[in-house]
Amino acid sequence: MDLESILFTQGFGSRRQCRALIAQGRVAVAGGVCLDADADFAVEDFTFEVDRAPWRYRERAYAMLNKPAGYECSREPQHHHSVFSLLPPQLAARGVQCVGRLDEDTTGLLLLSDDGQFVHTYTSPKRKVPKTYLATTRHPLDELQLQALRDGVLLHGEKTPIAAAAAAMRDERQLEITVNEGKYHQVKRMIAAAGNRCEALHRERIGSLALPPDLAPGAWQWLDEAQLQALRGASSPTPA
Numbered sequence: 701m702d703l704e705s706i707l708f709t710q711g712f713g714s715r716r717q718c719r720a721l722i723a724q725g726r727v728a729v730a731g732g733v734c735l736d737a738d739a740d741f742a743v744e745d746f747t748f749e750v751d752r753a754p755w756r757y758r759e760r761a762y763a764m765l766n767k768p769a770g771y772e773c774s775r776e777p778q779h780h781h782s783v784f785s786l787l788p789p790q791l792a793a794r795g796v797q798c799v800g801r802l803d804e805d806t807t808g809l810l811l812l813s814d815d816g817q818f819v820h821t822y823t824s825p826k827r828k829v830p831k832t833y834l835a836t837t838r839h840p841l842d843e844l845q846l847q848a849l850r851d852g853v854l855l856h857g858e859k860t861p862i863a864a865a866a867a868a869m870r871d872e873r874q875l876e877i878t879v880n881e882g883k884y885h886q887v888k889r890m891i892a893a894a895g896n897r898c899e900a901l902h903r904e905r906i907g908s909l910a911l912p913p914d915l916a917p918g919a920w921q922w923l924d925e926a927q928l929q930a931l932r933g934a935s936s937p938t939p940a
Contacts, residue, residue: 701740702741703738719737722736726751755790763922765809766808767809771783805901811906831879831905834902835901839896840872845891846867
């Protein structure tokens with residue numbers, strides 16, 4: 701692939717802007733400035749630099765973000781900042797989408813990708829991908845509330861009860877809850893239906909993929925192959 705196309709596919713601007721970056725001597729390959737926009741490179745494991753910042757070619761973008769509170773999962777936020785403002789401009793420009801949404805006050809693991817099939821796989825209700833949250837409740841939890849969540853609670857507007865895949869106390873006001881659906885405000889509504897109130901909500905895991913403890917709020921990272929495999933293990937369709 702020629703160097704101009706590589707930069708274009710990686711989100712470094714329009715083709716004209718990418719060609720200009722190269723002509724201005726701002727792009728380096730293998731430690732040396734490359735001024736030839738038509739220079740051809742094998743893209744497998746290809747790394748280049750723009751303004752001395754390294755960037756590895758990726759055919760598709762798969763990333764995770766530790767979403768802080770006060771950010772909306774939208775490119776056109778209404779009342780808060782956009783989560784896309786936390787990403788490098790090149791990544792945001794690739795057209796990555798949020799893989800499911802978190803409320804503006806919900807924190808934790810958020811996946812992003814420009815792979816439409818990947819996005820569909822981990823948002824489709826048919827896949828029943830488990831998502832684990834840590835909820836802080838207003839009132840102390842008790843076994844009756846936990847059992848109600850496990851057995852299923854009826855939410856307003858729903859015709860059948862919805863059950864948590866798992867629900868356990870970490871302490872008297874800390875609830876670990878796993879759900880397989882992704883309905884609007886689902887965990888908060890389930891906790892309310894069980895007789896309590898959710899004061900804070902943090903997503904810890906999607907399938908077997910856990911939010912790394914060293915990924916700070918507002919920080920992001922690429923998904924590596926082991927992390928992608930952890931996700932793939934949770935995405936098999938549930939038998940009818």
